[in-house]
Amino acid sequence: MRISVIGCGYLGAVHSAALASMGHEVVGVDIDGERIAALSQGVAPFFEPRLEELLREGLDAGRLRFTTDIADVAGATVHFVCVGTPERKTSRAADLTFVEQAIDELAPHLERGQVVAAKSTVPVGTAERLSPRVEARGATLVWNPEFLREGWAVRDSIEPDRIVVGVAGTPAGEAAADVLREVYRDTVASGTPFLVTDWATAELVKVAANAYLATKISFINAMAEIAEVTGADVTLLADALGHDGRIGRRYLGSGIGFGGGCLPKDIRAFVARAEELGRGESVAFLREVEAVNLRRRERAVQLTVDALGGQVFEKRITVLGAAFKPHSDDIRDSPALEVAVRLKGLGAAVTVTDPAALDNARLRYPQLRYVDDRDEALRGADAVVVVTEWDEYRRRLTPEHAASLTAGRVVVDGRNCLDAAAWRAAGWTYRGMGRP
Ligand code: UGA
Numbered sequence: 001m002r003i004s005v006i007g008c009g010y011l012g013a014v015h016s017a018a019l020a021s022m023g024h025e026v027v028g029v030d031i032d033g034e035r036i037a038a039l040s041q042g043v044a045p046f047f048e049p050r051l052e053e054l055l056r057e058g059l060d061a062g063r064l065r066f067t068t069d070i071a072d073v074a075g076a077t078v079h080f081v082c083v084g085t086p087e088r089k090t091s092r093a094a095d096l097t098f099v100e101q102a103i104d105e106l107a108p109h110l111e112r113g114q115v116v117a118a119k120s121t122v123p124v125g126t127a128e129r130l131s132p133r134v135e136a137r138g139a140t141l142v143w144n145p146e147f148l149r150e151g152w153a154v155r156d157s158i159e160p161d162r163i164v165v166g167v168a169g170t171p172a173g174e175a176a177a178d179v180l181r182e183v184y185r186d187t188v189a190s191g192t193p194f195l196v197t198d199w200a201t202a203e204l205v206k207v208a209a210n211a212y213l214a215t216k217i218s219f220i221n222a223m224a225e226i227a228e229v230t231g232a233d234v235t236l237l238a239d240a241l242g243h244d245g246r247i248g249r250r251y252l253g254s255g256i257g258f259g260g261g262c263l264p265k266d267i268r269a270f271v272a273r274a275e276e277l278g279r280g281e282s283v284a285f286l287r288e289v290e291a292v293n294l295r296r297r298e299r300a301v302q303l304t305v306d307a308l309g310g311q312v313f314e315k316r317i318t319v320l321g322a323a324f325k326p327h328s329d330d331i332r333d334s335p336a337l338e339v340a341v342r343l344k345g346l347g348a349a350v351t352v353t354d355p356a357a358l359d360n361a362r363l364r365y366p367q368l369r370y371v372d373d374r375d376e377a378l379r380g381a382d383a384v385v386v387v388t389e390w391d392e393y394r395r396r397l398t399p400e401h402a403a404s405l406t407a408g409r410v411v412v413d414g415r416n417c418l419d420a421a422a423w424r425a426a427g428w429t430y431r432g433m434g435r436p
């Protein structure tokens with residue numbers, strides 16, 4: 001099938017490559033010439049395992065190309081809209097400027113019978129509002145939310161847990177759902193559930209999923225706060241809870257909480273939209289979810305201060321991690337960097353290292369000191385704070401090796417990812433989050 005993808009950021013770049021790998025003929029469009037040039041060479045403009053391999057496969061097979069010219073979408077059966085919906089500058093609601101622009105720029109090139117499949121995360125009600133602009137050209141709008149995780153984006157695109165397609169309850173809507181079923185034919189054939197819903201449900205599935213995941217993380221972090229005053233160990237608690245099949249262990253990882261370009265902004269936009277709809281009370285708990293999340297960042301700072309005897313002024317602190325999570329170079333709303341910036345604000349001499357995110361971090365927080373080499377970063381430190389659970393720190397840094405480099409023996413485990421007993425046995429003062 002001939003397919004266009006409008007917007008080649010995170011979502012669009014991965015989606016284009018994934019569609020090409022499914023055998024489709026794909027053109028990806030973006031206004032950013034540099035990004036298009038990189039993608040056309042098979043170079044991913046951001047860190048994402050396996051993406052370059054997939055890009056090169058599609059480019060070499062002649063099934064994938066990238067362009068800045070929107071007119072190149074002409075003749076595609078399906079046009080995927082994959083542009084971003086950032087937080088507005090003036091409120092917590094989602095900014096739909098890019099989605100509206102994409103649809104308006106696409107509209108003149110649409111032909112009767114074509115399908116516009118939007119993947120962007122939007123406030124519920126957006127499809128209904130934008131559909132007339134697509135219908136005016138004889139095309140049909142469907143909402144096909146994306147659930148990919150950074151770091152696992154290729155796998156999540158090719159083997160998703162489910163495919164959701166929101167359509168209007170009209171014959172054209174039903175026909176458009178069939179077109180999407182054809183796009184994802186092999187995935188559906190391999191057993192992936194394919195759910196056809198109305199527009200509003202499809203829009204809600206995405207924000208509800210992210211709200212649920214954020215709630216689960218804040219739930220375990222709230223339990224960490226209780227553990228801190230009772231002597232319980234939140235990681236053992238999470239293991240025990242996780243064995244209950246109704247609860248499950250995933251997203252019960254305690255520590256400095258969630259960040260990134262999705263969970264934080266999506267729960268804020270959801271609250272804003274619910275308030276617009278007069279149902280603010282239904283999601284008022286998400287404000288608590290956010291409050292717990294932000295408290296944990298401060299808690300990690302406090303633990304570090306306490307572990308260093310009550311003040312960190314001019315103490316040398318090495319922060320292991322900058323990305324909002326491992327397998328990513330994304331630093332948007334990164335809890336890791338917030339901890340680093342706060343420690344620096346208290347007068348500490350902070351050094352930050354990360355295997356992938358330092359270039360981004362340098363641009364965003366030029367006031368911090370960055371060292372690429374992990375061991376070099378550790379040299380002479382009075383304390384070590386682990387804030388992103390990369391394997392480089394979790395598995396491949398032994399307490400003995402760390403001790404051979406640092407001046408002090410204080411480690412704060414902001415992700416509860418280290419073997420506390422092993423670090424203590426090697427002479428370290430170990431502090432976890434919600435662990436005795
Ligand atoms: C999230 C969702 O997981 C995806 O399904 C969704 O498609 C995506 O947002 C999106 O809206 O585009 P992502 O932002 O890549 O994906 O990150 P996650 O892997 O979900 O992690 C989010 C944050 O939660 C990270 O900071 C991570 O460190 C933290 N986290 C995760 C925890 O603190 N504990 C956990 O147990 C799990």
